[in-house]
Amino acid sequence: AQRVTQPEKLLSVFKGAPVELKCNYSYSGSPELFWYVQYSRQRLQLLLRHISRESIKGFTADLNKGETSFHLKKPFAQEEDSAMYYCALRVTNAGKSTFGDGTTLTVKP
C-alpha cells in the first residue's frame, strides 16, 4: 500500500526567506507525485506535478527516488504563499490518489 508523509503540520517563515515543505512517500513501483494547494476560502487545486518538471509561482519539486522524497521548495517566500499544502501520490493509471496530512505554511511580513 502507498503512503505519503508530510512531517510538518505547521511551517512559518518570513517573507523573502527560503521555504521547503517536506514530503516522503512509500510505494514499491513508480508513482506519480503531485503538490496541491488550498488557499484560504478557495478550493483545493493542483500546484505542480513531478512529470512536468516545471516551476509554478516560483515553486519547484524534484522527485528523489533514492530517498523517496518530493520536497517542495521556493527560494523567496511571499505572503501570498500562505496556504495549506498537500503532497499526493497516484499509482499510474489508477483512480486513487493518496494524500499526506498537509502542511500549513504561514509567511510572515
Place this chain on the structure above:
Amino acid sequence: KAGVTQTPRYLIKTRGQQVTLSCSPISGHRSVSWYQQTPGQGLQFLFEYFSETQRNKGNFPGRFSGRQFSNSRSEMNVSTLELGDSALYLCASSLQGEVTGELFFGEGSRLTVL
C-alpha cells in the same frame, strides 16, 4: 468550462440520520473520487468511481456508500450518522486516460452532525 459542483454546500444532521451528497464532475470527466477532510486527519480517500463502477475503496465502514450515474454525476451516502462523521466531504473529478492524473476538486459539502 464549469468546475466540479457539489451540493449541498452546508448541512446539519443529527446522530442516526442519513445524508446524501451530490457531485457533478467537469464535463467529459468520467472518474469521480470522494475524500473526507478533517483538521486532524487531512484528506482520507473514500472511494472512486469510473463509468458507473466503483474501482477503489478506502478504509471506511459500510455506512459510507456511493454510486455514479451514466452522466458521470456521483452521489455518496452516509447512513446512521455519528458525531465523528462531521467533516468536509470533497469530490474530485479527473479525465481518465490523461497521463498526469490531475484531480479537479469541488468546494466541498460541510457536514455537521449534532
